[in-house]
Amino acid sequence: MTTVLNASAMQRALARMAHEILERNEDVDQLVLIGLQTRGVFLARRLAERLSQATGVPVPTGVLDISMHRDDLGLRGAAPEMKATHISFPIDGKTVVLVDDVLFTGRSVRAAMDALMDLGRPRRIQLAVLVDRGHWELPIRADYIGKATPTARDERIKVKMAEEDGVDEVSMVRSPA
């Protein structure tokens, strides 16, 4: 197991991502952050807090579950466990930053964009990920990246976050062959 990000490196990465989001989006009041279940939700909340602190403008966050929009239903063995979608504000005309922990094939992000389009018509969608590990299978790239880490396909990225796992840490594990 190799550590990709420890707690302080994760904090620094999030601070930098928050700055980049502000740099790219002058109209902070039009900005909303939507986290993908489960760890993307915590990341979205942390980024939103930093954005609000830096600007004094509250940045709303929402929660998106993509189970119903996946393209591998019926290929996986069992239906993915469904979690809540909760977006309590209209996304029409907004700049939506989708937040996920790991960008791998891009299929989750594809599903998330489909789900989002069913909820409204955002002005633009941007993507923030804590770890970009490569192996994209779709023309989808992240706008904000905490850490780009080239990986082998059989390696796994394990993201732990204090809210769920009691500790902030990203590590890489080689799956047993």
Added chain:
Amino acid sequence: MSWTRRHLLTIEELSPEEIVTLLDTAASFKEVGTRTIKKVPALRGKTVASLFMEPSTRTRISFELAAKRLSADTISVTAQSSSITKGESLKDTAKNIEALNTDFVVLRHSAAGAARFLADRLDAGILNAGDGAHEHPTQALLDVFTIREKLGRVEGLEVLILGDILFSRVARSNIWALTKLGARVTLCGPSTLVPAEFAKLGVRLTQDVEAALRRADVVNLLRIQHERQRKTYFPSTGEYSAIFGLTSERFLLTKPEVLIMHPGPINRGVEIASEVADCPRSVILEQVGNGLAVRMAALYLLNGAQGNAQAARADKG
């Protein structure tokens, strides 16, 4: 937990964890109903056939809409409008539907065990939409979903099922679901329609309507199933209503936060007074809305398990 069943035939065979998985999944699908676009692609390219050999309004439209909201294609066969009137057997009708590559069959039939019969003979996933006086799993699931949503829990609640128990598949499925989730169930109705054997299922039987109403956190009313009664089990609907009906006077005995439930169709003035059916404690129409979410959840979970079976076949081949 991960769901592995390919069919939804009875509540009796489900574990408490499986029931909770269904309810949690249904909660997510309920949210879909609040969106501008109320449709998700989870069952895109799949076909759901509903085969209704007995009349139904709620269950049939609910299953069909559930399938459509999941982006499945749907076909619908009812006994009156099909070759069943020409003497075709259930198995042959179902085999013909399956020959069109349907992935799921939703079956309502007057014979207990009809859904299991098809599950043993077809490759398609079978959803029991009511088999005789045996079970009606999605009705029980939507009932416990409604109770959990409204009262925050099922465990420890006093649930009174009042009416025709003997001929009710809703009662049987509800008894299984409620007792598995830790509720205390009381059955009440004319002694001819509340057989003593039900005590074996871990429920209380009583003839004392008024004491039972005072104690109940939930009252689930059941219609008299005239269509299943080949002889007369009670003197008249007037007398039934006078002794066992939830009249406005009896409603005053219930707890202020009681839930009044009914699977429909209701017979106003028989098992329930009109004013009670329409009062704020009545969740009869919310049950209908929750039924849609529960049936979407059932189709979604069975679809996931079907992928599992297909993957296993592919591995072998």
